Amino acid sequence: MHLVHNTNNAKIWQSDIENCFYFDFKGQQYKLNVCGFIALKTKLINIDIEEMIISDELGADIAIVPLCNDERLLVLTIDEILELRELFPGAMVMLELNSILHSRVYSSTL
Amino acid sequence: MKDLMRQRVGVQENIMSLLNKQIKMEAQASATYLAMAAWCEQNSFDNSAAFFYAQSNEERDHMLKIFHYVSEVGGVAVSPEISAPKSEYGSLREVFETTLEHEIAVTESIHQIVGACRKANDYAAENFLQWFVKEQVEEELTVKRILDYFEMLGEEPMALLMIDERVAKVSANGAY
Secondary structure, eight states, X not given: OEEEEEOSSEEEEEETTTTEEEEEETTEEEEEOHHHHHHHHHXXXXXXXXXXXXXXXXXXXXXXXXXXXXXXXXXXEHHHHHHHHHHHHHHHHHXXXXXXXXXXXXXHHO | OOOHHHHHOXXXXXXXXXXXXXXXXXXXXXXXXXXXXXXXXXXXXXXXXHHHHHHHHHXXXXXXHHHHXXXXXXXXXXXXXXXXXXXXXXXXXXXXXXXXXXXXXXHHHHHHHHHHHHHTTOHHHHHXXXXXXHHHHXXXXXXXXXXXXXXXXXXXXXXXXXXHHHHHHHHHHOXX
């Protein structure tokens, strides 16, 4: 497994054998395929944090994010959302860097 | 480390995000044209109503075309949330002027995505979008032609009926 990116409390790994990503967070591990990875990143970005802060409604300060085809749920506080918003885009940058390396180094030797 | 992202997804993330925004824009346009069709029907502009029903369907087809493309290349297509469209208009001319504004906004959005595709060397997405570039030229031309009739004929009741009749011909034959 290759560590793609990490923050203080979360990590994203890539498994070349299983062709998927693993996401470690709060003592739990979540398996994500590529689509699931992109979908989770999109969901995190689309959370309206401003509304969560402003709202007086009970439970407005947490967000429930389904993942793995609804098999599991993430219940996130604002701090956790902010951390994951750093983790996922950071991981995406690393994966893009990996793509550039592949196209510049590996593909040119084929 | 494998290039898993490239192996599974044939479109870059920023392009996929722009395409999803375009999906939302097309869906919003479809809803807007449906509201316009209702207004036209309420005001007895039957041909204009038929024109906007057809436009609404066309925008939904555009949305689906992009939706299928994003899914086919392994991306995540997002079924969009749309806001309630404006349903009250002051005149038939206002309806068509608003339509032209929408079409210009869609054209500019498509051009921006094509620009982003070129920057990202995403030739497949650029090639896919060329159909939309051509389509937008026709869409704008059709609405501009209808707005020309308002300039020529004015907005008296008789003129409006004549314009409504012309709308049927323009939509059946294209702008030319």
